[in-house]
Amino acid sequence: xxxxxxxxxxxxxxxxxxxxxxxxxxxxxxxxxxxxxxxxxxxxxxxxxxxxxxxxxxxxxxxxxxxxxxxxxxxxxxxxxxxxxxxxxxxxxxxxxxxxxxxxxxxxxxxxxxxxxxxxxxxxxxxxxxxxxxxxxxxxxxxxxxxxxxxxxxxxxx
Numbered sequence: 001x002x003x004x005x006x007x008x009x010x011x012x013x014x015x016x017x018x019x020x021x022x023x024x025x026x027x028x029x030x031x032x033x034x035x036x037x038x039x040x041x042x043x044x045x046x047x048x049x050x051x052x053x054x055x056x057x058x059x060x061x062x063x064x065x066x067x068x069x070x071x072x073x074x075x076x077x078x079x080x081x082x083x084x085x086x087x088x089x090x091x092x093x094x095x096x097x098x099x100x101x102x103x104x105x106x107x108x109x110x111x112x113x114x115x116x117x118x119x120x121x122x123x124x125x126x127x128x129x130x131x132x133x134x135x136x137x138x139x140x141x142x143x144x145x146x147x148x149x150x151x152x153x154x155x156x157x158x
Contacts, residue, residue, distance in 0.1 A: 003073040005122060007089050010112035011074045018065045021058055029055045068111065077106075077157040084155060086130045088122050091156045094130070097138065097149040106158075107131070126150075 006014070029051060036048035077089035086092055091106045105120045107130065113121035120127050129139040135155050141148045 002071070004068055004071045004109060004111075005088050006068075006072045006074050006109045007106075007112060008074060008076045010109055011069065011072055014065055014069055014072075014111065018062065018069070021062050021065070025058045026062070029058055080157045082155075082157065084134050086133045086152065086155050088131075089157065091158050092130055093153040093155075094139070094150040095153055097151060102153070105130075 032051040033048065033055060036042075036045055036051050039045055039047065042048050075089045077091070080087060080089060082090065086107070088107055088109075091104060093102065093104050095102045103118075105118050105126065107122050107127045108119045110121045110123060113119055113124070122128075122131075125143065126139075126141050129141040129150075130152065133139050133152055135152050137152050139150050139152060141150060
């Protein structure tokens, strides 16, 4: 598996999720299975089936998060020396050339992406268009509605 880029904050969130899964979710599922077993016949026990299904989900998610963390390339944007270029982890202020609307995005890993929080995946069309550009450059993005142009106003490494 190739390296998975993550910001420092994204890695911390994954570690926190893993800790919660292992210390809270897993014991709760084990307790639910034990309780369902106590009700008797397992062949017609919906509680037991639901608890086993939940256990499979929790264990699968634990493996997924552990895999991502083991293959993570953790990047702290504050330590970047990109010479003013837009790179992974950078926070970019842009302005739509047609509408004049301004927006701010941080380029993050796939697992961290949250458009409402201003975090776009490094694999998204807008991030791919911004990578490598400098403040003052114009990035062309192929959007569902057609080609869009955004001027890069500022690039920060926070």
